[in-house]
Amino acid sequence: xxxxxxxxxxxxxxxxxxxxxxxxxxxxxxxxxxxxxxxxxxxxxxxxxxxxxxxxxxxxxxxxxxxxxxxxxxxxxxxxxxxxxxxxxxxxxxxxxxxxxxxxxxxxxxxxxxxxxxxxxxxxxxxxxxxxxxxxxxxxxxxxxxxxxxxxxxxxxxxxxxxxxxxxxxxxxxxxxxxxxxxxxxxxxxxxxxxxxxxxxxxxxxxxxxxxxxxxxxxxxxxxxxxxxxxxxxxxxxxxxxxxxxxxxxxxxxxxxxxxxxxxxxxxxxxxxxxxxxxxxxxxxxxxxxxxxxxxxxxxxxxxxxxxxxxxxxxxxxxxxxxxxxxxxxxxxxxxxxxxxxxxxxxxxxxxxxxxxxxxxxxxxxxxxxxxxxxxxxxxxxxxxxxxxxxxxxxxxxxxxxxxxxxxxxxxxxxxxxxxxxxxxxxxxxxxxxxxxxxxxxxxxxxxxxxxxxxxxx
Ligand SMILES: Cc1ncc(COP(=O)(O)O)c(C=O)c1O
Numbered sequence: 001x002x003x004x005x006x007x008x009x010x011x012x013x014x015x016x017x018x019x020x021x022x023x024x025x026x027x028x029x030x031x032x033x034x035x036x037x038x039x040x041x042x043x044x045x046x047x048x049x050x051x052x053x054x055x056x057x058x059x060x061x062x063x064x065x066x067x068x069x070x071x072x073x074x075x076x077x078x079x080x081x082x083x084x085x086x087x088x089x090x091x092x093x094x095x096x097x098x099x100x101x102x103x104x105x106x107x108x109x110x111x112x113x114x115x116x117x118x119x120x121x122x123x124x125x126x127x128x129x130x131x132x133x134x135x136x137x138x139x140x141x142x143x144x145x146x147x148x149x150x151x152x153x154x155x156x157x158x159x160x161x162x163x164x165x166x167x168x169x170x171x172x173x174x175x176x177x178x179x180x181x182x183x184x185x186x187x188x189x190x191x192x193x194x195x196x197x198x199x200x201x202x203x204x205x206x207x208x209x210x211x212x213x214x215x216x217x218x219x220x221x222x223x224x225x226x227x228x229x230x231x232x233x234x235x236x237x238x239x240x241x242x243x244x245x246x247x248x249x250x251x252x253x254x255x256x257x258x259x260x261x262x263x264x265x266x267x268x269x270x271x272x273x274x275x276x277x278x279x280x281x282x283x284x285x286x287x288x289x290x291x292x293x294x295x296x297x298x299x300x301x302x303x304x305x306x307x308x309x310x311x312x313x314x315x316x317x318x319x320x321x322x323x324x325x326x327x328x329x330x331x332x333x334x335x336x337x338x339x340x341x342x343x344x345x346x347x348x349x350x351x352x353x354x355x356x357x358x359x360x361x362x363x364x365x366x367x368x369x370x371x372x373x374x375x376x377x378x379x380x381x382x383x384x385x386x387x388x389x390x391x392x393x394x395x396x397x398x399x400x401x402x403x404x405x406x407x408x409x410x411x412x413x414x415x416x417x418x419x420x421x422x423x424x425x426x427x428x429x430x431x432x433x434x435x436x437x438x439x440x441x442x443x444x445x446x447x448x449x450x451x452x453x454x455x456x457x458x
Contacts (some may be wrong), residue, residue, distance in 0.1 A: 001406035002043055002044060003028075003030075003031055003042055003043050003046075006043060007028055007029050007031060008030040010028065010031065011024055016029070018265060023407075025033070027407075027411065028414075029413065030042055030048070031043055034062075034063070035062025035063055036053075036061070036062055036063050037061040037062060037063075037432070037434050037435075037436075038050050038061060038062075038431055038432050038434060038435045038436075038439055039062070039300055040062065040419065042212060046417070047417055048184055048414065048417055048418060048419045049417060049418045049419065049431070049435075049439055049442060049443050050062065050419050050431065050432065051413075051429050051430070051431050051443045051447075052420065052421050052428070052430050052431070053278065053430050053431060053432050055421075056215065056247050056252070056273050056274075056430055057273040057274060057276075057278030058277065058278030058432050059250055059251065059252070059273075059274040059277055059278065059324070059432055059433055059435075060202065060277045060278075060327060060371040060432060060433060060434060061103070061243070061284070061432045061434035062278075064277060064323075064327075065123055065319055066151075066323055066326070066327060066344060067277050067279055067323040067324065067327075068421045069323075070319050070320065070323035070326075071279065071280075071316055071319050071320055071323070073319070074090065074306065074316055074319035074437060075316065075317075078315050079315065079316060079317070080311065080315060081110040081313050081315070083109065083308075083313040084308060084312075087313075088313070088315050090224070090313070090315050090318040090319055090322055091109070091313045091318050092316050093322055094107075094321050094322050094325070095107040096184050097322070097325050098271075098284060098286060099258060099286070101257075101325075102167055102257065102269060102286055103239055103265055104269065104286035104287060104288060104289070105288050105289040105292065106286070106287050106288070106291075106292045107284050107285070107286055108123070108284065108285045108286075108287070108305075109282070109283070109284055109309075109312045109313040110283045110284070110285065110309055110312065110333035111280045111281050111282060111283060111309050111311045111312065111314065111317075112147075112272060112281045112282075112283055113146075113147050113152075113244075113246040113247075113283055114146070114147025114148055114149040114152040115147075115149065115283060115309060116246065116270040116271070116272055116284065116285050117146045117147050117151065117152040117155070117208070117242075117244060117246075117270055118147075118148075118149055118152060118307075119261065119270075119285045119307055119381070120206075120208070120242045120244075120268040120270050120285045121138060121151050121152075121155060121205075121206065121208065121242065121307075122151070122285065122307060123207040123268065123285065123291065123305060124138075124206035124240045124242060124267070124268065124422065125138075125205045125206075125309075126295070126305060127205070127291055127294050127295075127315075128205050130294045130295060130303045131294060132210040135173050135202070135203050135204055135205040135250055136171055136203060136205075137200055137203045137204045137205070138154070138155050138170070138171070138172045138204065138205060138206060138207075138208065139171055139172070139173050139174075139175060139196065139197075139200070139206070139208070139239065140155040140156070140157065140173075140174055140175070140207065140208045140209070141157070141174065141177050141208075141209055141210070141214070142157055142159065142174045142175060142176050142177045143157050143160075143212055143214050143218070144156050144157045144174075144208070144209070144210055144217055145157075145158050145161070145178055145210070145214065145215065145216030145217050146208060146210070146244050146451070147246075147341070148161065149169060150165070150168065150169065150170070151223050153165060153169060153339050154169040154170040154171075154172050155172050155208050157174050157217070157342075158216060158217055160221065161216075165213075167426065170372070173196060173200055173204070173267060175189070175192065175193045175196055175207075175230075176189050176192045177189055177214070177220065177222060177226075178192070178222045178223065178226050178404055180221070180222075180278075180386075181221050181222060181278070181295050181386070181388075182368065183223060183225055183415070184223060185222070185223075185226075186219045186223045186225045186229060187225075187229075189222075189226060190226065190229040190230070190233070190267075191232055192417060193229070193230065194196075194233060196231050197236070197237045197239070198237070201237035201238065201239055202236075204239050205239070205240060206239060206240040206241065206242050206267070207226065207230060207233075207239055207240070207241050207242065208236055208241075208242040208244055209241070209242070209243060209244065210243075210244050210245075210247065210248060211227045211243050211244075211245065211248060211253075211258035211259050211261075211262065211264075212222075212224065212227065212248055212253045212258040212261065212388050213247070213252075213253060213258070213260075213388050213391050215247040215248065215391070215430075216423065217397075218393075218395070218423045218424060218425075219386070219391060219393035219423065219426050219428045221386050221391075221393075223338040223390050224261040224262035224263075225262070225320065225351060226262075227258075227261075227262035227264050227445045228262040228263060228264055229261070231265075231266070234267075240267040240268065240291075241264075241266040241267050241268070242266060242267065242268040242269075242270065243257075243258070243259050243264075243266035243268070243269045243270070244270045245257050245258055245259065245269055245270060245271055246270050246271060246272045246273055247273060248391075249269075249271045249273070249274060249275070250271075250273075250274030250275065250324070250328075251274070251328070251359050251362055251389070251390070251433065252274065252390050252391060252430070253388050253389040253390075253391065253411050254359070254363065254366070254388065254389030254390070255359065255389075256359065257269070267282060267287060267288060267291060267292070268285055268287045269285070269286040269287075270283065270284070270285050270287065271283060271284050271286070272284075274324070275320075275321050276317050276320035276321050276324060277320055277324045277327075279317075279320040280314065280316055280317035280320050280348050281311070281314075281317065282313075282314060282317030282318065282321060290429055303305035318373065326344070327342060327358070328345070328357075328358055328450055330344050331343065331344055331352060331357065331358055332346075332347065332349070332354070332355050332356065333355070333356050333357075333358075333361045334347050334349065334354050334355070335351050335354060335366075340353075340434070340436060341435055342358070342434065346397055356404075361433070362389065362390050362433055364391065365433065365435065365440070366387060366389055366390050368437065368440060369387070369392050369429060369440055370387050370392065372440065372441070372444050373385055373387075373394065373444060375448065376394050376448060379438070379448070379451055379452055379455065380455060381396050381397050381399075381451060381454070381455040382394055382395070382396060382397070382451065383395045383396060383397050383398070389431075390430065390431070390433065391428065391430050392428060392429045392430075393426050393427070393428040393429075394424070394426070394427045394428070394447065394451065396425040396427070396451060396454075398425065401424060405425060405454045406422030406423065406424050406425055406426070406427065407422070408450075408453075408454045408457065409421055409422050409427055409447070409450040409451060409454055412446070412449070412453055412454070413446055413447065413450055414452035416446045416449070416450075417442070417446065418437075418442065418443050418446040418447070420443075420446075420447055420450070427447050427450070427451060429443060429444075429447070431443065
């Protein structure tokens with residue numbers, strides 16, 4: 001089948017996420033036949049650089065041979081089992097590794113980011129109830145995003161997704177955020193935050209945050225000291241802290257987890273997306289023995305956490321996640337046939353940068369991106385550029401949303417072989433870590449030309 005035919009058939013049957021479907025009267029839907037590394041290819045051989053890691057999930061490239069192999073191996077023995085009353089080797093291995101990596105004690109599985117957030121906020125509420133207190137409020141940050149299910153949407157603050165449902169959401173209070181990554185802004189925001197903590201703390205079960213970068217919230221960034229200050233406030237006012245690292249975990253901000261940069265250990269950490277390298281839906285909520293023990297008692301006390309999903313701890317997803325952790329542990333960059341690849345064997349390193357691990361190499365990649373986007377500052381319609389690790393954002397001026405300038409950059413990107421998916425007036429790069437220099441050059445050039453072009457259009 002050719003692109004056109006597939007597009008028509010798709011639109012006859014499929015209702016796509018986060019989309020005004022009528023847009024597809026003028027905007028073609030792109031049918032993808034295959035992916036390799038950062039590249040996606042349609043049915044007519046057109047290729048696109050996946051500059052957004054397919055909604056931030058694909059950290060190690062499409063069709064990664066090692067992850068493919070590990071999922072296939074898992075398929076030979078067990079595809080899925082109920083995770084209540086039963087367990088499997090992969091889950092035990094993954095949980096032990098995640099606990100070692102993060103310093104947590106217990107892992108609760110779910111199957112996507114939003115459901116991990118649901119689990120964390122329910123657990124936080126339930127923890128206090130088991131201790132004899134009903135704390136019906138949640139605290140979250142202005143401009144935050146934690147997913148689309150009702151609980152997750154309630155603790156989010158992006159009006160575009162939330163406002164329609166405001167009448168049916170649960171109670172939540174938002175804390176102002178710093179305007180940028182500076183220490184002064186962090187201090188100012190923390191002062192305001194304390195007033196809110198003071199006023200509501202007796203009724204609040206938890207504070208949920210996206211540490212360092214609010215991704216769906218237009219890639220707004222704040223300093224590690226803001227995260228640290230919030231942890232201190234949670235300690236002072238006896239409120240649990242949930243770190244939603246669904247988008248920023250697994251090396252995206254420069255460290256394995258964003259909280260590390262703030263030297264903070266939350267009470268819950270939610271992970272998903274990069275957890276399986278973008279292969280399969282899986283999420284976890286990590287927590288402490290202290291929280292766990294508040295639920296641990298005789299059945300008749302009715303304190304158990306009776307939350308479940310059919311696909312909890314799916315073995316295939318877990319095989320992918322264990323493969324991702326293998327690559328983080330053993331993968332070393334090596335130049336092969338003119339390309340940087342993550343090599344899993346102990347190779348001979350002969351060139352500069354060969355033998356580096358993922359996080360060290362990412363530092364070089366993000367610096368290369370940062371150095372090369374300085375030219376955007378001279379575009380008259382660019383307001384700000386910013387970066388945290390492997391997240392780089394270019395904010396255009398405040399065009400009225402109705403002009404949909406971001407969408408125009410998206411269209412320009414597709415016509416020129418780059419999948420960008422701007423958030424309003426913010427264009428960003430969040431590519432798989434396997435992106436090569438020439439691919440970065442193309443990604444940046446196309447975004448630059450796209451932004452320049454929309455400025456001159458009416
Ligand atoms: C920070 C954060 N939390 C939660 C979610 C929701 O994850 P999912 O889309 O898998 O439900 C997202 C998704 O983008 C996210 O960025």
